[in-house]
Amino acid sequence: MEIGIFGLPLSGKSTLFTLLTGVEPHSSHKNEAHTAVAKVHDRRVDELSKIFNPKKTVYATVSFTDIPGYDLSANQKEKNRILQFIQNSEAVLAVVRAFKDPSVPWPTEAYTPVKQLETIETELFVRDMEVVENRLVRLEEAKKKRKLSSEEERETELLHIIEKGFEDNCFASQLELSEEDMKLLGSLSLFTAKPIIVAINIDEEQLSTGNYPEREALVQRIEQNGFAHIELSGKIEAELVELSEEDRELFMEELGISESGIERLSGVVYQHMGLISFLTVGEDEVRAWTIKKNTPAKEAAGKIHTDLERSFIRAEVIPYEEFMTIGSMQEAKAKGLVKVVGKEEIVKDGDIFHVRANA
Secondary structure, three states, rough: OOEEEEOOOOOHHHHHHHHOOOOOOHHHOOOEEEEEEEOHHHHHHHHHHHOOOOOOOOEEEEEEEEEEOOOOOHHHHHHHHHHHHHOOOOOOEEEEOOOOOOOOOOOOOOHHHHHHHHHHHHHHHHHHHHHHHHHHHHHHHHHHHOOOOHHHHHHHHHHHHHHHHHHOOOOOOHHHOOHHHHHHHHHHHHHHHEEEEEEEOOOOHHHHHOOOOOOHHHHHHHHHOEEEEEEOHHHHHHHHOOOHHHHHHHHHHHHOOOOHHHOOOHHHHHHHHOEEEEEEOOOOEEEEEEEEEOEEEEHHHHHOOOOHHEEEEEEEEEEEHHHHHHHHHHHHOOOOOOOOOOOOOOOOOOOOEEEEEOO
């Protein structure tokens, strides 16, 4: 899974990228995109590792791409180059700056939080409008020469639906298109069809008061567009990373937060993208695996290894919370808490999952 981090220059997106991945983009390459992998911190993995004491502990991972700042004063060719970095991303993390910092002056006060989001939306809309129009022209030209296939006929219908949605300022992701329809449009890589998470970058005072410029209007706009959002402070997150575990907990207590913004961001991303984690445990490894919600057991087994999906017989499953009340797999089995399920059983978030397969 790859998520593109997008925003105006000086919004704090590169700081967020570094906090997520531990990789700091080189200042001499600021006009290039940088991709790195972030561990999805999961406290369930930590607790299970304490019990099983495995040789290896593996967290789920997400790839993030720090897209160059979208400079509104740049020429259209440069803007298009930057937008192209979104092409391969499965989702967009749009960073909106609400914090005030004289040491990092904002180019213009006109770019309020709402205006920043409007700008991002407009750029995504305009790009997709061009893509949809160009594709419709090509399909119309093809229709003059030959009979369109059933897939092309359906694609034409869908493109007109999306075009009408654009006229109503509606993102493609809000149009309730089926998974099959989205696959049909997949080659177009519509930006407005991608899940969008807005990270509102605030300062310490704003975090403690829960107040910042245009908060109500910004959140309302985000919700109207079907986006997810999270409020976090890049500056505070950077300070938390430098602290020892003990000092970190004390500082978070003072701030009145139980989880860091980076930890919360993972949860927001998973929820908005319809993702969950299941867990595998043992002396060799404790690991979290990422799958889509409503994934059946056999398909989930394939996430571990394709051979397990092919030779799947059954799976043994116990929810994490239930297991933690016992703390021993042997005892959990003895008490009948471990359920044996077939290939169609839907795997749930936090399920501890063990596959039985043919040799």
